[in-house]
Amino acid sequence: MALRNSGARLLRGLQPFGAAAAPNGARAASTASANGVPVEVHNPSGAARVVVTKPLPGDRWLQILTAAGCRVEVSQCPDISQDVATVKKLIGSRCDGVIGQLTEDWGAELFEALKAAGGRAYSNYAVGYNNVKVPEASKRGIPVGNTPGVLTETTAELAAALTLAAARRVPEADVFMRAGKYKGWLPDLFVGALLQNKTVGIVGAGRIGAAYARMMVEGHKMNLVYYDPYPNKGLEEYIRKYGELLRHSGEAPVAVRRVETVEEVLKEADVVSLHCNLDDTTRHLINAERLRMMKPNAVLVNAARGPCIDEAALVAHMKKHPDFRAGLDVFEHEPAMAPGLADLPNAVIVPHIASASLWTRSGMATLAAANVAGVIQGFGAWAKPNDITPFLDGPIPSLPRAAPSIVNAKEVGLPTAA
Numbered sequence: 001m002a003l004r005n006s007g008a009r010l011l012r013g014l015q016p017f018g019a020a021a022a023p024n025g026a027r028a029a030s031t032a033s034a035n036g037v038p039v040e041v042h043n044p045s046g047a048a049r050v051v052v053t054k055p056l057p058g059d060r061w062l063q064i065l066t067a068a069g070c071r072v073e074v075s076q077c078p079d080i081s082q083d084v085a086t087v088k089k090l091i092g093s094r095c096d097g098v099i100g101q102l103t104e105d106w107g108a109e110l111f112e113a114l115k116a117a118g119g120r121a122y123s124n125y126a127v128g129y130n131n132v133k134v135p136e137a138s139k140r141g142i143p144v145g146n147t148p149g150v151l152t153e154t155t156a157e158l159a160a161a162l163t164l165a166a167a168r169r170v171p172e173a174d175v176f177m178r179a180g181k182y183k184g185w186l187p188d189l190f191v192g193a194l195l196q197n198k199t200v201g202i203v204g205a206g207r208i209g210a211a212y213a214r215m216m217v218e219g220h221k222m223n224l225v226y227y228d229p230y231p232n233k234g235l236e237e238y239i240r241k242y243g244e245l246l247r248h249s250g251e252a253p254v255a256v257r258r259v260e261t262v263e264e265v266l267k268e269a270d271v272v273s274l275h276c277n278l279d280d281t282t283r284h285l286i287n288a289e290r291l292r293m294m295k296p297n298a299v300l301v302n303a304a305r306g307p308c309i310d311e312a313a314l315v316a317h318m319k320k321h322p323d324f325r326a327g328l329d330v331f332e333h334e335p336a337m338a339p340g341l342a343d344l345p346n347a348v349i350v351p352h353i354a355s356a357s358l359w360t361r362s363g364m365a366t367l368a369a370a371n372v373a374g375v376i377q378g379f380g381a382w383a384k385p386n387d388i389t390p391f392l393d394g395p396i397p398s399l400p401r402a403a404p405s406i407v408n409a410k411e412v413g414l415p416t417a418a
């Protein structure tokens with residue numbers, strides 16, 4: 001069921017993102033039609049045409065594109081997910097670049113349409129890009145951007161919130177209160193799990209996984225066990241130093257250990273949080289067999305990608321083990337949920353909002369725009385993709401002359417720019 005944009009905005013209680021924003025020096029938006037799809041047009045006389053498939057928050061992204069001489073057309077299509085046919089209409093016969101969404105299927109058909117329209121750049125408005133068949137873009141010489149760095153803490157905070165909510169049964173207790181069922185304090189009312197001094201396990205110790213691990217280790221003095229094909233020495237060092245600090249203060253120190261297999265994490269941890277990319281090696285990483293390896297009262301958190309968990313197997317496991325808890329931000333077949341999931345009191349479920357802080361969502365827009373504007377202006381790929389802060393504030397004319405994060409820079413021969 002496609003929710004209409006306007007309805008969704010009402011639900012969020014927000015003004016439409018970017019509507020009629022007139023960035024410095026640019027004229028206010030007008031409306032037009034791109035092959036029947038309504039669009040809002042900014043900087044109509046811009047030399048390069050850039051399509052943005054959804055309204056985005058803030059207006060720095062628009063300032064960046066208009067300063068780069070782009071005419072910007074923002075889709076006003078009311079469907080939440082725009083299908084390939086709609087995006088092709090938006091691309092039309094001339095399009096220099098697109099900022100697209102993780103809900104769109106960017107494969108051969110769309111990259112062919114973009115190439116045929118003279119397209120030179122694509123950026124996902126997301127750090128994850130499992131919706132993008134990058135080799136199809138590379139084959140056509142189109143750089144693909146993403147938005148790392150600005151989601152790290154926001155996403156990790158939501159994963160931590162899901163962990164606490166699941167461990168301490170917050171949504172269940174909230175529903176109970178609202179139903180007027182609270183008749184007085186009881187020793188056994190909504191008894192949950194204490195996190196302090198337990199073991200948190202993470203699968204994937206990249207930026208977001210490491211930030212989450214720090215939050216759980218520092219905040220709750222948990223020990224960390226992690227699986228990642230590559231050691232995260234910085235994280236290990238940080239936790240060792242924190243352990244030393246605790247020891248000096250007369251407290252039990254915390255420990256960190258990298259293990260060789262996902263199974264070791266699952267067997268050992270009281271809380272397991274997934275922070276891996278979705279690819280063929282991580283699809284159904286958590287299946288019935290691996291769920292059985294976990295402690296029957298463990299907490300499983302997923303703010304990565306839904307298909308990393310076999311959701312039907314999870315539902316069956318949670319029915320059998322009512323003390324097993326899950327905190328899920330993402331779902332295998334979004335926006336649908338596996339039958340029975342929504343009825344489980346031991347599941348905490350939220351609608352893919354891990355990156356939903358205004359700072360992050362605006363920063364993602366800035367980075368996506370800088371990716372597209374950078375490539376269109378002939379800049380190379382930013383040499384320090386782990387430090388995108390120079391793009392986030394400061395006057396637009398002084399931005400680095402680079403595209404902040406291009407995932408296939410090497411494949412398309414984009415040079416590195418400092």
Ligand SMILES: O=C(O)C(=O)CO
Binds near residue numbers: 127
């Ligand atoms: O950026 C991503 O990959 C998301 O899932 C949404 O923020």
